[in-house]
Amino acid sequence: MAEIATAGAASRPARSADALEVEDLDVVYEVRGRERQVLSGLSFRIGRGEAYGLVGESGCGKSTAALAAVRYLPRNGRVAAGKIRVDGRDLLAMGPGDLRALRAKSVSMVYQDPGRALNPSIKVGNQLAEVFEFAGLARKESLDRSIAMLERVRIVDPGRVMERYPHQLSGGMQQRVSIAMALATNPALLILDEPTTGLDVTVEAEVLDLVEQLRGEFRTSILFISHNLAVIARLCERVGVLYAGKLVEEGPTKSVFNDPRHPYSVGLLRCLPRRGRRKDHGRLDTIPGFLPLPGSIAQGCVFADRCGLADDHCRAAEPSLTGLGGRATRCHYPERAPDLPRVMAADAPTAAKAPANAKPILGIRNLSKTFMSGGHAVAALRDVNLDLMPGETLGLVGESGSGKTTLARLLLGLTAPDKGSAITLDGDALAAALVGRSSKQVKQLQIVFQNPDSALNRSHTVRGLIGRAITKLAGIRGGDVMARLLELTRVVRLADRYLSAKPRQLSGGLKQRVAIARAFAGDPRVVVCDEPTSALDVSVQAAILNLLADLQAMQGVSYVFISHDLGVVRYLADRIAVLYLGRLMQVGTAEQVFAGPYHPYTEALLSAIPTLDGRQPERIRLTGEIPSAINPPKGCVFHTRCPHKIGAICEAQEPPLTEIAGGDFVRCHIPAAELPRAYRA
Amino acid sequence: MSATATSPATAPGAPSAGSTRLREWGEMLRQLLRSPTFLVGALILGFWVFCAIFGDLIVPYDPLETDLLAVLEPPSADHWFGADQLGRDVFSRVITGSRDILTVAPLATLLSTILGTLLGLVTGYFRGAVDDVLSRIIDALLSLPTVLIGLVALTALGSSNTTVVFVIAFSFAPIIARTVRSSVLSERELDYVAAARLRRESGLYIMLAEILPNVLPPILVEFNVRLGYAIFTVATLSFMGFGIQPPSPDWGLTISDNYGLVGGGYWWTVLYDAIAIASLVVGVNLIADAVQGVLDG
Numbered sequence: 001m002a003e004i005a006t007a008g009a010a011s012r013p014a015r016s017a018d019a020l021e022v023e024d025l026d027v028v029y030e031v032r033g034r035e036r037q038v039l040s041g042l043s044f045r046i047g048r049g050e051a052y053g054l055v056g057e058s059g060c061g062k063s064t065a066a067l068a069a070v071r072y073l074p075r076n077g078r079v080a081a082g083k084i085r086v087d088g089r090d091l092l093a094m095g096p097g098d099l100r101a102l103r104a105k106s107v108s109m110v111y112q113d114p115g116r117a118l119n120p121s122i123k124v125g126n127q128l129a130e131v132f133e134f135a136g137l138a139r140k141e142s143l144d145r146s147i148a149m150l151e152r153v154r155i156v157d158p159g160r161v162m163e164r165y166p167h168q169l170s171g172g173m174q175q176r177v178s179i180a181m182a183l184a185t186n187p188a189l190l191i192l193d194e195p196t197t198g199l200d201v202t203v204e205a206e207v208l209d210l211v212e213q214l215r216g217e218f219r220t221s222i223l224f225i226s227h228n229l230a231v232i233a234r235l236c237e238r239v240g241v242l243y244a245g246k247l248v249e250e251g252p253t254k255s256v257f258n259d260p261r262h263p264y265s266v267g268l269l270r271c272l273p274r275r276g277r278r279k280d281h282g283r284l285d286t287i288p289g290f291l292p293l294p295g296s297i298a299q300g301c302v303f304a305d306r307c308g309l310a311d312d313h314c315r316a317a318e319p320s321l322t323g324l325g326g327r328a329t330r331c332h333y334p335e336r337a338p339d340l341p342r343v344m345a346a347d348a349p350t351a352a353k354a355p356a357n358a359k360p361i362l363g364i365r366n367l368s369k370t371f372m373s374g375g376h377a378v379a380a381l382r383d384v385n386l387d388l389m390p391g392e393t394l395g396l397v398g399e400s401g402s403g404k405t406t407l408a409r410l411l412l413g414l415t416a417p418d419k420g421s422a423i424t425l426d427g428d429a430l431a432a433a434l435v436g437r438s439s440k441q442v443k444q445l446q447i448v449f450q451n452p453d454s455a456l457n458r459s460h461t462v463r464g465l466i467g468r469a470i471t472k473l474a475g476i477r478g479g480d481v482m483a484r485l486l487e488l489t490r491v492v493r494l495a496d497r498y499l500s501a502k503p504r505q506l507s508g509g510l511k512q513r514v515a516i517a518r519a520f521a522g523d524p525r526v527v528v529c530d531e532p533t534s535a536l537d538v539s540v541q542a543a544i545l546n547l548l549a550d551l552q553a554m555q556g557v558s559y560v561f562i563s564h565d566l567g568v569v570r571y572l573a574d575r576i577a578v579l580y581l582g583r584l585m586q587v588g589t590a591e592q593v594f595a596g597p598y599h600p601y602t603e604a605l606l607s608a609i610p611t612l613d614g615r616q617p618e619r620i621r622l623t624g625e626i627p628s629a630i631n632p633p634k635g636c637v638f639h640t641r642c643p644h645k646i647g648a649i650c651e652a653q654e655p656p657l658t659e660i661a662g663g664d665f666v667r668c669h670i671p672a673a674e675l676p677r678a679y680r681a
Numbered sequence: 682m683s684a685t686a687t688s689p690a691t692a693p694g695a696p697s698a699g700s701t702r703l704r705e706w707g708e709m710l711r712q713l714l715r716s717p718t719f720l721v722g723a724l725i726l727g728f729w730v731f732c733a734i735f736g737d738l739i740v741p742y743d744p745l746e747t748d749l750l751a752v753l754e755p756p757s758a759d760h761w762f763g764a765d766q767l768g769r770d771v772f773s774r775v776i777t778g779s780r781d782i783l784t785v786a787p788l789a790t791l792l793s794t795i796l797g798t799l800l801g802l803v804t805g806y807f808r809g810a811v812d813d814v815l816s817r818i819i820d821a822l823l824s825l826p827t828v829l830i831g832l833v834a835l836t837a838l839g840s841s842n843t844t845v846v847f848v849i850a851f852s853f854a855p856i857i858a859r860t861v862r863s864s865v866l867s868e869r870e871l872d873y874v875a876a877a878r879l880r881r882e883s884g885l886y887i888m889l890a891e892i893l894p895n896v897l898p899p900i901l902v903e904f905n906v907r908l909g910y911a912i913f914t915v916a917t918l919s920f921m922g923f924g925i926q927p928p929s930p931d932w933g934l935t936i937s938d939n940y941g942l943v944g945g946g947y948w949w950t951v952l953y954d955a956i957a958i959a960s961l962v963v964g965v966n967l968i969a970d971a972v973q974g975v976l977d978g
Contacts, residue, residue, distance in 0.1 A: 454871045
């Protein structure tokens with residue numbers, strides 16, 4: 001595969017040594033006595049000071065590539081062939097001593113979950129100082145350097161943070177500390193493995209800002225691994241698209257994302273709910289079929305089975321990674337890739353709009369919830385008023401800790417609200433606790449949980465899981481259960497052969513389909529969707545979003561859709577409610593909320609979303625941390641971070657939720673006419 | 682998309698839920714059979730179980746038959762392990778001595794596991810006042826040594842194998858209840874329990890049909906570990922005279938009858954029984970280790 005090297009290197013002047021050079025890398029895992037090839041013929045190089053992104057869905061081999069790059073594969077994995085050079089030194093020829101020195105000095109890694117990467121029982125300062133001490137510095141000097149390092153990752157009060165334990169810091173702060181540790185030795189190569197995946201958009205934006213700035217300061221080369229294409233677009237100069245252990249496309253980020261030349265990249269990009277795309281405009285495109293098992297495709301192109309353009313030639317002969325002037329693609333027909341036929345019909349049925357005089361199906365009045373935590377009252381939700389119309393989707397957005405999930409649990413009756421709160425379903429008051437609700441009310445209000453692994457009992461089969469819901473919720477018994485079950489599985493597009501499978505035998509998308517079928521067993525009127533796609537890959541996410549939209553169009557069900565992904569919310573929601581510290585900050589139709597005028601918090605949330613086309617609008621940077629709900633700021637709860645704060649009134653008086661346009665409410669002291677307007681033309 | 686449309690009438694032919702479970706147990710057994718620890722443990726336990734069932738048929742003498750001419754005879758070609766103070770053949774007694782202990786100990790363990798599991802499910806699932814009251818009672822029971830409870834109960838009720846079973850079952854149940862409770866506490870926070878509540882399932886259904894299958898692995902391990910302790914406890918009680926009663930050739934009982942003779946140099950009356958007890962406990966613990974290893978992956 002000599003052409004790869006030329007394809008990659010031709011665009012840049014030849015250098016003495018790249019930060020990372022991977023050549024024809026084969027990695028195999030031994031699973032139950034059999035070898036599975038996870039990476040085959042992977043080649044890429046990262047120049048000095050360059051940021052290289054590796055994207056692909058889960059199971060493509062992204063993390064394996066990262067682990068191989070520091071020779072840190074799990075025990076059952078090994079490099080079967082190929083070369084890895086870090087800073088010009090052959091990694092595979094190194095002895096244990098050299099390897100340790102390399103990991104300590106030249107390569108650093110930042111992982112997805114900072115909470116687990118930091119030792120919970122050692123203070124941040126000591127953990128950080130350890131890195132310097134290991135490099136041979138004295139204790140005193142190590143501590144000084146640690147404080148300086150924390151300052152460089154923009155931690156405001158480093159002296160205080162040094163004395164803290166990791167769990168006392170927020171996720172964003174923890175990730176900053178991880179990055180500080182990784183950069184402490186000024187490594188030649190920094191590997192970031194999904195560093196922002198568990199974080200809120202605003203925090204993600206901060207971390208990405210930080211990485212970008214530090215790159216300028218440290219001249220570190222970066223290998224950035226993510227399933228989030230927009231994050232890669234934001235940060236990386238070049239990108240490699242990985243599919244089934246093979247690099248299928250590589251090139252400058254802009255050209256790959258704007259003009260993809262491999263059908264997989266094309267499909268992946270189409271799965272994303274792009275800016276402004278809504279369910280009324282038709283369904284999202286998906287990629288049919290499944291990722292093949294590693295090493296299972298011996299002949300032809302690895303993507304041929306799922307590719308709408310594949311012909312006999314593709315199935316017989318494997319394309320090589322061919323250069324296209326500064327970029328490369330592993331496709332026989334790169335010029336045809338952009339014309340990949342759509343899988344989903346672009347037009348789709350839309351839900352009939354509720355008549356103007358329709359009564360709300362769900363009414364929420366003065367909903368509050370106060371938890372007691374260590375003697376302190378924590379207001380998780382304060383005086384929320386919302387209506388949900390039949391057939392409507394209400395999007396709930398906000399950072400973690402804003403009360404989204406509490407609201408869902410209150411609606412379902414899993415948690416009882418404070419006195420004075422009222423929830424009505426179809427005009428009838430709902431009892432606070434689940435036991436007080438009628439069976440009709442219970443079956444009309446169901447939920448699809450965030451994590452199907454937790455929501456589906458792992459001891460039960462798909463048949464048992466859905467069948468039980470049919471018996472209990474739809475009241476169907478005996479032989480009719482099977483008929484209804486088959487009807488439901490057909491609606492959620494779950495093949496019959498999965499009926500006797502247990503959840504762990506299913507992929508994430510299939511599990512979520514089972515959960516959806518279960519929620520719909522008793523023909524619910526309202527389904528709460530609590531981040532139903534956050535654990536899924538983009539192509540699977542697209543399919544699930546399509547399914548939810550289809551079900552709504554068919555059955556007229558209403559959704560309360562909770563998500564931190566504003567693109568997803570925009571695609572599905574008719575109205576959007578923005579929560580901050582348990583208070584409703586803005587509520588209005590999706591168009592109004594996205595087009596402005598905005599509440600300053602909404603503005604900050606929207607501007608934090610990274611975009612694919614790189615046309616990043618002026619970022620509204622939120623300063624400081626989300627205040628603790630135990631001791632919320634006086635006056636407007638957002639004033640501590642608000643970029644548009646107008647003065648003392650914000651600190652003294654909580655603004656009312658004011659109607660600024662028909663049905664669009666904002667909780668802000670700024671007069672409606674002066675609220676921030678559309679930040680993008 | 683993911684699922685290719687298949688005709689809805691193809692449900693038969695798919696394996697039932699029962700056979701899926703069977704396959705999982707089969708897979709576990711296969712993994713156990715690959716573990717040397719398990720094989721050694723199973724060999725030891727299997728040997729003693731075989732002896733308990735068929736011992737009478739293979740031993741050279743009746744274990745209860747006294748022979749005044751052979752009193753305290755050291756190991757010889759006639760009496761391989763020697764003879765005791767009544768001239769009974771030690772080899773025959775050791776081989777058949779597993780019978781009572783291998784009935785009493787597993788029965789007691791099974792009973793304590795069932796009791797403990799129910800108690801653990803109830804305290805873990807309901808929490809609140811139920812948990813507080815039951816857990817304090819459990820704590821109180823746990824603070825008493827098993828042997829002490831045993832002595833009191835056996836003195837009051839009289840010694841019989843049935844009493845021994847109940848004494849051990851009641852003193853082990855709290856320990857198992859604790860293990861089960863902690864597993865239940867983490868399970869009940871999972872969303873499938875909330876989903877069951879949203880179907881208006883009863884507490885009993887949620888405990889037995891939703892949670893119980895997921896806490897079976899730790900219960901299985903606990904059963905194995907407790908079985909080892911139960912064997913030990915039965916032997917101890919018998920040694921103290923409160924357990925299995927004469928004329929059974931039980932090991933603990935035999936050691937109790939004869940340990941005074943060791944000082945006189947008649948070691949064979951005690952040593953083989955002691956080795957037998959030790960080997961049985963070790964065998965059961967090896968199995969417990971292997972089961973835990975397989976379940977932990």
